[in-house]
Amino acid sequence: MVYLVVTKTVQKDEVDMQGIKDWSNWLFLPAVILVTMFLVACQRHDEPPSITSPPVTLTQKSPAVVHPGQSQASSENKPEIASSLVETLLNNPIKPLLVEEQAEALPVWRRFAKKKPALLLFSGRPLKPLTEAMQVEVDLLLQHGDDQEVVRRVARPVPDQLLSPSMGVAAAMRQRYFSRVIWVVPVEGGMELLPLVDFKQGLRQRAAGWGDDIDSFKVTENGAYSGVLGGVSVDVVSIDRLPIVKGPLLVHIDSGFFTAIYRNEVRTPLYPLLTGHFQKVATRDYRTLGVTVSRDNLSFDVPLLMRFLGDDVAAFVADPRRLDSPSAAMKIRGEMCYLDSFFQPEVIIEKAQAIQKLLPRDADSFYRQYRARRQLKQLDQGLLELEKAVSLDPLYALEYFELINLKTKQGEKEAALAMIEKAMQALPDHALIGLRKAELLIEMRRSGEAVPLLNKLKQQPWSEFHYSGMLQEIDSLLTQARQKD
DSSP: OOOOOOOSSOOGGGSOOHHHHTTGGGGGSTTOOOOOOOOOEEEEOOOOOOOSSOOEETTSSOSSOOOTTSOSOOSSSOOOOOOSSOOBTTTSOOOEEEESSGGGGHHHHHHTGGGOOEEEEEOSSOOOOOOHHHHHHHHHHHHHOOHHHHHHTBSSOOTTOOBOGGGHHHHHHHTTOOSEEEEEOOOOTTEEEOOHHHHHHHHHHHOGGGGGGGGGOEEOTTSOEEEEETTEEEEEEOGGGOOOOOSOEEEEEETHHHHTTOOOTTTSOHHHHHHHHHHHHHTTOOBEEEEEEEOOTTTTSSOGGGTHHHHHHHHHHHOGGGGTSOOHHHHHHHHHHHHHTTTOHHHHHHHHHHHHHHOTTOHHHHHHHHHHHHHTTOHHHHHHHHHHHHHHOGGGGGHHHHHHHHHHHTTOHHHHHHHHHHHHHHOTTOTTHHHHHHHHHHHTTOHHHHHHHHHHHHTSOOOTTTSTTHHHHHHHHHHHHHHTO
């Protein structure tokens, strides 16, 4: 999947997309969800950080992620979040909530709905509306479901998934959680928003369900766009045209906002890109009820190689002093991003080990060593590093999907099966790993193991919207398995 911010000066084939290419093999799964990035912008115009209010996950436990499908919040264990209006975004320390995907912020937004705050949204995704078929079920979930059930059924690849990552904001708008949405879209430095006619066309292509509401958008005096979607006022702005807002705000930042305009460390150095944006936000003194940050790896908006990005965005929000003084680990990570562009795996290994001296439980540093070892044709040693990364952060097990393909192509089906087992152990609630296992078992003429697994999968409550045709796929595999008995 390729997601780009289109400019008049940058061509698609010029963009450094190696991280995304490394993920392309995910698509071996027969019923994968394809989430395409909206084309929104533009033409011309550690030392561990000493954070006063550290970033927290919805579990309020460790910073390690929760398995896809496993809930991060419950009605008894509320996520902690700023509750007064004295904190101003990126001026005062604010505890952000780090979630996997944007839609998982719904429990937080719901909690503040009575205050009718504005939502300040940093995202390159379309505000994709709910389909008519899912509206009633979503309404029931958001009006009566507890936090745990909401998180379990949104954005994550579980069989009964209800919302895709890009539908969270629209679901909240439908419930009237916000007085307005201020949608900051990613725009490359020195660029402006797309012409209004192109912006509307993009919405029609990616979010057609809004219908005639798309025509409501007009150009405002400050060069932004303003319209109404589903009865909620929406302002579309670039980072250079942030509005002044006096009332309370909720803030959500998609990590994919930055990867949409990040090219490489030569053209768009990552940490200057982050701090440059955040310093502009800080000048607005936004009074903030709470901040959520999404990592965006499950939706492919952010490759695993940049999974650290969500944590670092959260760290800047939690301690704005980092805008002037990034941590030692951030500096080293920037150096590794630079080295990645010049094929220097040996030096990357040294840098990763330097981070581990500062942060012994840093999953990204182990993942980078794994990638560097693969570049050096040291796969066995690299797999040990990957296992360490997965033990610290289970979502790095998504890397096994590419390795499954690699081993299968090389005829090493036992090794591929071992990779599937590792992925299932780390991500037990992932809806599609079991199907791949059954498929491989059939190829290996081990139908006696595949049939019970397929029968179990057939009993799952597969979503017609997200997994259309899944039952037919399972039946087809069952037929194959019986033929090979």
